[in-house]
Amino acid sequence: MDKTIEKKFFKTFEYGGTLHKCFDWMQEKYDLGFKLNKEDESKPKKVLSTKWQQFYDDILPKLIREETEAFDYSVIENTDNPLIDEIANNLDECKNDMQRDRYIFSLLTPFKEYSDKFNPIAEIKELKGEVNGICGIKDFERNLAMWENMPESEPIKNINGEPAGTPKEQAKACKEFIEEYKNRIERAEFLANKYRELIDGSSNNERWLQKGTVENCMSTLHFYLLMFARRLDALLLKRGINILWYQNECGIYLFERRDITAIEYEIGSYKLARKYIDEALPKYPVHEQGKNTETAENEITLPSELDTEKARKCFAKAIKAGYMRKNDNGYKWLFGGNKGQARLGYFCNKVFVQPRPINKLESLFSVQKLSASITSADYEAKRADVKKWRNEINNNIFND
Structure with a gap:
């Protein structure tokens, strides 16, 4: 090179x-x-x-x-x-x-x-607790709720059996960290x-x-x-x-x-720019789709509560379409990027029947509040863009 x-x-x-x-x-x-x-x-x-x-x-x-x-x-x-x-x-x-x-x-x-x-997007994500393996505000808030539900003065010990204060002291520490991290986010945005x-x-x-x-x-x-x-x-x-x-x-x-208008001139036309963007966005990146095209149903691993023949088949198709990928912790939904949870909810709604084990699904995809997205999938789409990606998912996965 x-x-x-x-x-x-x-x-x-x-x-x-x-x-x-x-x-x-x-x-x-x-x-x-x-x-x-x-x-x-x-x-x-x-x-x-x-x-x-x-x-x-x-x-x-x-x-x-x-x-x-x-x-x-x-x-x-x-x-x-x-x-x-x-x-x-x-x-x-x-x-x-x-x-x-x-x-x-x-x-x-x-x-x-x-x-x-x-x-400072990466820093703010870390401070908020949106990056796996890095403790942030979400983690401190979860810990705070746990400590506040325990007796204030009950002695606690760490993993080595040593005294580690009380729930009241731990809750105070969580609040201080939350405040500090919020200040750091505010400062990063200000700068x-x-x-x-x-x-x-x-x-x-x-x-x-x-x-x-x-x-x-x-x-x-x-x-x-x-x-x-x-x-x-x-x-x-x-x-x-x-x-x-x-x-x-x-x-x-x-x-x-x-900003599509910023690259319109570089691509050649707005319509062509839109076409290239639509083709590239679902993929994580494009070559990930190629890597996973041969993923077989018997290679799909799911918790027992979610493991059905239909689920394995649909997961394999979703990977082949570039909508998700398998990782060390389960699966990562890709279609729609950071705003793809509505699409994940639609997918789960079609794959799993009620009563759905929401907690297992959230753990499998490392997401939160998935229930609302699954419920929304029961309603008819009004917006043209929602209809478009729903039709795409249907054609690529639920086309039998």
Whole structure:
């Protein structure tokens, strides 16, 4: 693979590059550093030494300005895109799915710092407790409910048999963690909004329009970063690859939501863009469908409460269609992405008869509140988009 152009382009955006220097300057200038809690946020900004003050007043802004002026925009901004062409050639050279996955992830990793500050989706998911294996607010709330249902002063012990306080003390600790995590989510969202305001003028700060200012330099780099994201998304969609899946897997987000009008020009037309998106979205990614096309009914493993011939048959079809995949903990529903629980509910409604073991289904798919989605499936669809995906599920799975 030839990565000459991409390496030079990415150097500007990765840790230590020009964009990193912009973040460093803004954190100091506008007091946008990490704050653990409300008490930290209320503390006055730390006064720098004369040496460091000069660095942030003169030396760093000059360096940022020089590097921004030297940045080669031509590889991405013109109709002829050497950067995108190089990436396309490298994609075509990938010999298997694993090689392609790793290459696409390598196209996202240079933007980790940008993602954390502008699109802190991964951090917020972790803090909320929406990532397997990471304790978050949902876990603390569940533990809090457990401790509050126990006698306040009853002595408790840890797994080693050692004293571990009382339910009242444990409940207090849970409340403190919940409050801290909520503050951190609030802070992350505040910082992301603040960075956007400083480089697009929505904060009434006109420095972003003044050539040579750090705000102006960062605004320029951000413009070309989004241009790269848009053109990369279009390139992958043409190959049936969904960048949203890769973003979610590695926790690095060039953008939170796809704007179809932003890639319409890159694809060729709105209708064609819609077609490519519709084809790529159900897949997790596209090659996962290919990997699972031979999944047999006898390879489906289900809890005894759910294990029926119909269920095994439908699960195998759903995997083949790319709607779900098998993992170490059970199954993961894919169709519809983060908003796919209504489709999972429809699927479960069609597969399992009442009384359905909801708890087992929620555990099998690692989801919550599935009962409402299953019940909703009993009602006739009114919206055209709901009718469309219901018909698709029916045609691909319940077509016997």
